[in-house]
Amino acid sequence: xxxxxxxxxxxxxxxxxxxxxxxxxxxxxxxxxxxxxxxxxxxxxxxxxxxxxxxxxxxxxxxxxxxxxxxxxxxxxxxxxxxxxxxxxxx
Numbered sequence: 001x002x003x004x005x006x007x008x009x010x011x012x013x014x015x016x017x018x019x020x021x022x023x024x025x026x027x028x029x030x031x032x033x034x035x036x037x038x039x040x041x042x043x044x045x046x047x048x049x050x051x052x053x054x055x056x057x058x059x060x061x062x063x064x065x066x067x068x069x070x071x072x073x074x075x076x077x078x079x080x081x082x083x084x085x086x087x088x089x090x091x
């Protein structure tokens with residue numbers, strides 16, 4: 001945001017950089033893809049795979065994949081927290 005004479009209302013932070021915005025958009029797109037893709041993929045697994053997966057098996061598989069993704073994101077946060085001081089201040 002700016003005032004009427006185009007001066008910024010706040011100082012620039014690390015999150016105003018184009019790389020931070022790009023990562024945010026990328027993460028939003030990945031989150032949307034997971035939200036839309038998991039029901040489609042799980043239904044396809046139940047109906048089309050010859051492995052005999054039922055709904056409980058697909059649920060366990062999807063839950064384990066989601067937990068693994070959460071652990072990867074947690075690991076990435078812990079590693080990036082030391083490199084980006086603003087992340088350490090937020091927690």
